[in-house]
Amino acid sequence: MSKPEMRKKLASLSFTEKIKILEKLRDRSRAIAASRTRSVSPEATASQENSKQPE
Amino acid sequence: MKRTFEMINRMQADGVISQYAIGGAVGATFYLEPSATLDVDIFVTLPVASGSSLLSLTPIYEYLTARGCRVEGEYIVIADWPVQFLPPIDSLEQEAVAEAVQTEVEGLNTWVMRAEHLVAIALRTGRAKDYARILQFLEQNAVDRKKLNQVLNRHALIPKWKRFETKYLRETNE
Numbered sequence: 738m739s740k741p742e743m744r745k746k747l748a749s750l751s752f753t754e755k756i757k758i759l760e761k762l763r764d765r766s767r768a769i770a771a772s773r774t775r776s777v778s779p780e781a782t783a784s785q786e787n788s789k790q791p792e
Numbered sequence: 793m794k795r796t797f798e799m800i801n802r803m804q805a806d807g808v809i810s811q812y813a814i815g816g817a818v819g820a821t822f823y824l825e826p827s828a829t830l831d832v833d834i835f836v837t838l839p840v841a842s843g844s845s846l847l848s849l850t851p852i853y854e855y856l857t858a859r860g861c862r863v864e865g866e867y868i869v870i871a872d873w874p875v876q877f878l879p880p881i882d883s884l885e886q887e888a889v890a891e892a893v894q895t896e897v898e899g900l901n902t903w904v905m906r907a908e909h910l911v912a913i914a915l916r917t918g919r920a921k922d923y924a925r926i927l928q929f930l931e932q933n934a935v936d937r938k939k940l941n942q943v944l945n946r947h948a949l950i951p952k953w954k955r956f957e958t959k960y961l962r963e964t965n966e
Binding site for chain 1: 793794818821822823824825826827828829830873895896897898904932934
């Protein structure tokens with residue numbers, strides 16, 4: 738299925754179905770954000786803070 | 793999100809708010825394919841207290857916090873969705889709320905702005921993501937161009953639309 742066809746198909750879904758997709762998209766965004774937060778360890782953050790030059 | 797709308801409907805039934813209309817990305821999703829968003833914009837008319845011409849969101853916040861919702865900056869989190877309540881700031885937004893389309897989410901009545909109002913408000917707001925959304929509406933023929941022109945004309949947005957056309961639709965028109 739081409740991208741325009743897929744967009745058309747998604748646009749034709751009921752509002753209820755679209756809201757369910759919005760919820761999944763939101764959950765995915767949150768999961769990605771949480772994994773990014775976890776990948777920045779406290780040690781790395783502290784190290785970055787220590788490397789800052791005083792103004 | 794159904795529980796979010798249930799709470800808003802209950803607040804409406806209890807007289808805390810009058811009419812409301814879903815706008816922003818969630819409102820646009822009614823007409824377009826779903827696109828990721830983290831919050832819900834609810835345009836809401838408030839009952840004006842007798843003897844006061846001031847509109848206050850305090851009754852909304854008091855009602856919702858008493859029912860377990862929490863405030864996060866300009867949002868109030870209802871059933872895990874940050875919701876921003878926006879009283880109409882001008883005639884365009886007032887019209888958008890007044891003419892909202894009734895629909896259903898999982899059997900629950902709710903109201904969504906008409907596509908023409910979503911486009912006009914996006915045009916007036918004028919951020920990059922608003923222009924991108926307008927282009928989506930146009931590309932997917934999700935907006936009635938005649939009705940849109942009437943809305944733009946009524947709310948003095950024709951000059952801004954001309955600039956938008958020149959900048960973003962020129963290649964399409966050529």
